[in-house]
Amino acid sequence: MNQKEPLSKRMKLSWREMPFAGIMFEPGSSVEYKTGDWRIERKPQIDGEKCIRCFICWIFCPDVSIKRVPKPYKKHIESVEVDYYHCKGCGICAAECPVNAIEMIEESTDVP
Amino acid sequence: MVVLKNLSTEELYAPGHRLCAGCGPSISIRMALKAARGPIAVVNATGCVEVSTTIFPYTAWRIPWVHALFENQAAVASGLEAAYQSLEEKGKRKGKVDIIAVGGDGGTFDIGIQAISGMLERGHDIVYLCYDNEAYMNTGIQRSGATPRGAATTTSPAGKVIPGKRGKKKDFIGICAAHGISYAATASIGFFSDYIDKMKKAIEVDGPAVVHVIAPCPLGWRSNPTETVKLAKMAVLTGLFPIYEVNDGIYKMSMKLGRLLPIEEYFKLQGRFQHLMKPEWKNEVEEIKKDTEKHYKKILRLAGEKIT
Known part of the structure; x- marks a missing residue:
């Protein structure tokens, strides 16, 4: 398996190899930095039955952690999913949901 | 009117940045990039967004991005626009690149205003986006020209002598509109x-445009991260931050409010205004109310609305 080394390893360069003026060559490389472990006590859980697919949680997420996926469910053609690797657990999605389909649940050890 | 279902799912702003949980500026940047119509380049002044999104060797941007100092983001953006124009004239590249200059309220209201004034006067085709979290949050909550009256910050602490910051918030859009630019607007991340x-209108305008957006900061406002969006909405509904646009000098209200929400409700949710809830500063709240109404009525008058 050709697994890519993490960016922090790849960028461990000597001062001669360091890019000029700290230029970064990989757009959006922060995806590799998992901010999910910032969450301390709660995380959002979306109830697919209650959700009306208004995407208000998606537009208000500061961490781009609510994703629109082309997953058909009943009459809906799209669904929303939470990216727990990057969600910081601020709870804006749960507060702004018009139908209260998002609940902040306790963090547990068995789910990533 | 934006329909969320029709917005692009392409994220130009990646997750994994180190902004706080419930960060308002982060929401404002993400929404602004949703308005992109084609290739886009961003010039970012020093501030929360710059510091937290590009910690070496990581970057949260999927578009060309330049870091400029606190004071010269508008000047760097002007140079970038001129460079693209020159390349196009020489036939080395084709197509238009929209340039957005992003700055926090410190870099805009206090430090960068000279370069911004120059940019607006020279008439570069740039969108200037100011995310306003009402203090220098990145360096530890110091007061800025955008801090509202009565807010406690580390350099304007509330005590026995003064109830937080003295003096009003600068009317930044008024200053920009006075340059005679074709588009200037205030907005809120809540709406x-x-x-x-x-943002779409500002990008489409030929010439400089300014958008001033309020973006609550849970750290500096000492509010609950969950309430970021609620506070952004309440700032508008209490009349403290009226949203309007200026098209070639003509003011237009974006949201007409019948009655303003009581300011106390907005203050209650924030730690930086807690001292105003004490009986000894009751006069200060009344003064803030008067100031707010005066400012709101001034905007209404400029927009040619009926004053009730």
Whole structure:
């Protein structure tokens, strides 16, 4: 398996190899930095039955952690999913949901 | 009117940045990039967004991005626009690149205003986006020209002598509109449809445009991260931050409020205004109320609305 080394390893360069003026060559490389472990006590859980697919949680997420996926469910053609690797657990999605389909649940050890 | 279902799912702003949980500026940047119509480049002044999104060797941007100092983001953006124009004239590249200059309220209201004034006067085709979290949050909550009256910050602490910051918030859009630019607007991250529409208009305008957006900061406002969006909405509904646009000098209200929400409700949710809830500063709240109404009526008068 050709697994890519993490960016922090790849960028461990000597001062001669360091890019000029700290230029970064990989757009959006922060995806590799998992901010999910910032969450301390709660995380959002979306109830697919209650959700009306208004995407208000998606537009208000500061961490781009609510994703629109082309997953058909009943009459809906799209669904929303939470990216727990990057969600910081601020709870804006749960507060702004018009139908209260998002609940902040306790963090547990068995789910990533 | 923006329909969320029709917005692009392409994220130009990646997750994994180190902004706080419930960060308002982060929401404002993400929404602004949703308004992109084609290739886009960003010039970012020093501030929360710059510091937290590009910690070496990581970057949260999927578009060309330049870091400029606190004071010269508008000047760097002007140079970038001129460079693209020159390349196009020489036939080395084709197509238009929209340039957005992003700055926090410190870099805009206090430090960068000279370069911004120059940019607006020279008439570069740039969108200037100011995310306003009402203090220098990145360096530890110091007061800025955008801090509202009565807010406690580390350099204007509330005590026995003064109730937080003295003096009003600068009327930044008024200053920009006085340059005679074709588009200037204020917006709130709470009303995403209005904000994205304004960003779209600002990008389409030929010439400089300014958008001033309020973005609550849970750390500096000492509020609950959950309430970021609620506070952004309440700032508009209490009349403290009226949203309007200026098209070639003509003011237009984006949201007409019948009655303003009581300011106390907005203050209650924030730690930086807690001292105003004490009986000894009751006069200060009354003064803030008067000031707010005066400012709101001034905007209404400029927009040619009926004053009730």
